[in-house]
Amino acid sequence: MKLKYLKNVATLNLDSDKCTSCGICLDVCPREVLVEKESRVVIQDRDACIECGACALNCPFAAITVRAGVGCASALIKAGLTGGEATCGCGDGGCC
Numbered sequence: 001m002k003l004k005y006l007k008n009v010a011t012l013n014l015d016s017d018k019c020t021s022c023g024i025c026l027d028v029c030p031r032e033v034l035v036e037k038e039s040r041v042v043i044q045d046r047d048a049c050i051e052c053g054a055c056a057l058n059c060p061f062a063a064i065t066v067r068a069g070v071g072c073a074s075a076l077i078k079a080g081l082t083g084g085e086a087t088c089g090c091g092d093g094g095c096c
């Protein structure tokens with residue numbers, strides 16, 4: 001089963017002008033969000049992105065931006081690890 005993140009909320013962005021299609025982001029992404037199509041790397045499944053930040057951290061050309069380690073993905077992972085309630089620390093009335 002392929003898990004999905006919340007729809008249309010991932011902050012992932014790929015600047016095709018900066019991207020050289022070196023393929024490093026394809027190797028480090030754990031969710032197969034990015035793919036190579038016709039010799040260009042593109043975002044195939046943005047909603048599968050968990051905003052881990054690995055692609056942006058490893059891109060040698062700063063072609064990718066993503067707000068890593070924030071919001072619901074972080075909260076869900078933390079809750080899964082600790083067995084506690086999912087909260088991202090945004091405070092009462094925040095996103096969780």
Ligand code: SF4
Nearest residue numbers: 019020022023025059
């Ligand atoms: S690592 Fe950066 S430059 Fe290389 S393919 Fe991915 S986005 Fe493009």
Ligand code: SF4
Nearest residue numbers: 029049050052053055
């Ligand atoms: S942030 Fe993580 S899950 Fe999202 S595209 Fe980059 S490497 Fe993949």
